[in-house]
Amino acid sequence: MPKETPPEDKPAAEKTLTDGFNRFRDKHYENGAGLMEKLVKNGANPDFFIINCIDPRNGADIVFDAPPGQQFLHQQMGAIIPPYDADKQAELAASLSYAIDAKKIKHLVIMGHSQCGGVGALVEGTSDTLIESWVKMAAEAKRAAEGKVGKTDKEALLRETERQTVIMSVKNALEYPMVKKAVAEGRLTVSGWYFDMEKGALHDYDPKKDAFTQIAPAPAAQKARAKHARRRPPHYPPPRKAA
Template structure:
C-alpha cells in the first residue's frame, strides 16, 4: 500500500520545487490571507483537478469538491451542509466575483445515478450517495424516459449537462447569491471538461448551449 508514501514523496518535490519558486506568493498569502475572485464547485473525481485545468496559482480560486459537482437548494433545516457553507463563505466573506460549476465527462456519480447503483441502499452500503444523488432524480428520470424512446441518446452526457444547469438554478435559491447576482457583483458560470479530449465547454448565455473554448496553439518546435 504505497499510496501514502507517494503523497509524502510528492510533498518533498513540492517543498523543494514549486514552493521555493513561489515563496513570495506563499509568504504574502500567509500574511494577508486569501482573496480569491472565483469559487469553483467541482467533482471529487481524482481525474479532474480544477487548479490544473485552469492552470491557477495558489490563492486564485476557492474550491469545493463533492460527488458529481452538485449544488443543493438552499435549505435551513439546521442540518450540516458542507457545500452550502462553502458557497456562503465564498460569496458573503470572500466576496468572490464568479462562481463556476465545473462538471466533467464520464462522471462516475452521474453514471451511478442513471444505472440506479445506489438506489435504496442502506447507510454503510451507499445510503449517503443515494440521498446526495437524489438531487438530480427528476432530471435523471426525464433522461431515462427519453433514452427509452431514442436509444441513440447519450444519456450520461445529457445528465452531466443537466446536472450543471440544475446546480446553477439551485445556486440562485440562496438569497445572498441572488442578491449579489442582481447587483452585478457576482456572475454564475457552467462548464464541462472532457477528460479524454481535454476540451472545456462553457454554458453560453446567448445560445443556452455548452460551447467549446477555442484554444490558439503555438508552435513551440520552431
C-alpha cells in the same frame, strides 16, 4: 471494521504524498519570498469559487493549472447542487457565504465532467443507499436528459444527464440567498461548465441559447492543431540517425 493498510505498506504509500509535498515546497517556498510565504503574510483573496465533482481526474486546481491562493474549491459528487436548505446544505451555504460576502469572490463556477461516476449511479442505479440518496437529488436532470435524447442510447443519456446536471445545479445555486443577492447587485457571475475529459475540451452553458459552447481550447486553434497533426509524417519528429 474497515480494513487497515498493513503497517509495513504505509511508509511506501505515504511516500507518494510526502514526495509530492516536497515538490510543492520546493516550488512555492523560497526562504521567505515564495508564493506561499506571501499568501501566509498577506492572506489569499481568490476571484473564483469552483464547485466540481470528487472525481480525482478533474480536480479544479489541476485542470486550471492554478497556483495556491487563486480559487476556493468545493467538491461534491457529480458537482450536484441541491435546492437551497439552510439545514441540509449548511456546509455549502456557509462556504459560499464566506467566499462571497467576506472574501468578495467575483465568479462562481460549477463544473461537471464526462464519464462521471455519480451521474452514472443516477442513470444506471446503485445498491449503495448513501450514494443513491445523494444522486437522486439530480433526478430532475435525468428527466430533462431523457426528454432530449430518450432512454435507448445509454451513452447519449449519460452524457446528456451530465450536462443537464450542470444546468440544474446552476439554477439551484442561483436560489441560494448569498448567491442571489450578489448576482442582483452585479458583483458575482455564475457559470456552468462541462469538462469533456475524452477530448480535453471545456464547454460553457449559455442560458439564452440553452446550449453548451466550447470555450477552451478555442475551436479555431483546436482545428489548426488537428490539421497540423495530420500533416506530420509517420515518424514525427524523425528518428535520430545512429552516430
